[in-house]
Amino acid sequence: QQPVQSPQAVILREGEDAVINCSSSKALYSVHWYRQKHGEAPVFLMILLKGGEQKGHDKISASFNEKKQQSSLYLTASQLSYSGTYFCGGWAGNTPLVFGKGTRLSVIA
Amino acid sequence: DTGVSQDPRHKITKRGQNVTFRCDPISEHNRLYWYRQTLGQGPEFLTYFQNEAQLEKSRLLSDRFSAERPKGSFSTLEIQRTEQGDSAMYLCASSTTLMDRGHNSPLHFGNGTRLTVT
Numbered sequence: 001q002q003p004v005q006s007p008q009a010v011i012l013r014e015g016e017d018a019v020i021n022c023s024s025s026k027a028l029y030s031v032h033w034y035r036q037k038h039g040e041a042p043v044f045l046m047i048l049l050k051g052g053e054q055k056g057h058d059k060i061s062a063s064f065n066e067k068k069q070q071s072s073l074y075l076t077a078s079q080l081s082y083s084g085t086y087f088c089g090g091w092a093g094n095t096p097l098v099f100g101k102g103t104r105l106s107v108i109a
Numbered sequence: 110d111t112g113v114s115q116d117p118r119h120k121i122t123k124r125g126q127n128v129t130f131r132c133d134p135i136s137e138h139n140r141l142y143w144y145r146q147t148l149g150q151g152p153e154f155l156t157y158f159q160n161e162a163q164l165e166k167s168r169l170l171s172d173r174f175s176a177e178r179p180k181g182s183f184s185t186l187e188i189q190r191t192e193q194g195d196s197a198m199y200l201c202a203s204s205t206t207l208m209d210r211g212h213n214s215p216l217h218f219g220n221g222t223r224l225t226v227t
Contacts, residue, residue, distance in 0.1 A: 040220070041221060043218075044215035044216065047214075087151045094165065095165060096142055096154055097216060099152050100151050101149075
């Protein structure tokens, strides 16, 4: 069963912040985040392992709450280049990444 | 690191025909994955290999789909008797398991093969 992402879509002005949530009904070993721009392949952003990990990468960070099986991606001071569709994916057991339906992020000037 | 390459980039075929796609992973990656993506959806897992062994195949995958990775390097995905519902982007990805069982190794995706069944 695929993770559930929210919101489905969000529009931001440059400089605004956003949070994308990912929730799983299955226990996950890890959560991956990817960004896909229109017509391109998904590109890896970061991985979070179980254990309540948090990670940061430039102005993009994420957390993973193992008890709730929820992960959140935080985009701070958004830039035009952040536009795209964000996918979370989880490893559960030995079944490879199952991705959510994605959150479409549009950053406008 | 030349990245994951897929061939062809586009394929148009008539319903009922067979098609085969090729994926060349990053050379040092021992895992190779096939995903399918339709418009507005996330990538849907199809199957994956570790070296030449096919470790898992999606239960949703029709018997018309078969994949091979004969020497643990490139892989092929064949769809027999194509149907219009097979129209999608077929993505290949690769990763390594050098550090763990693969759970914290990022997937590197190719640009995909877009299949259109008419």
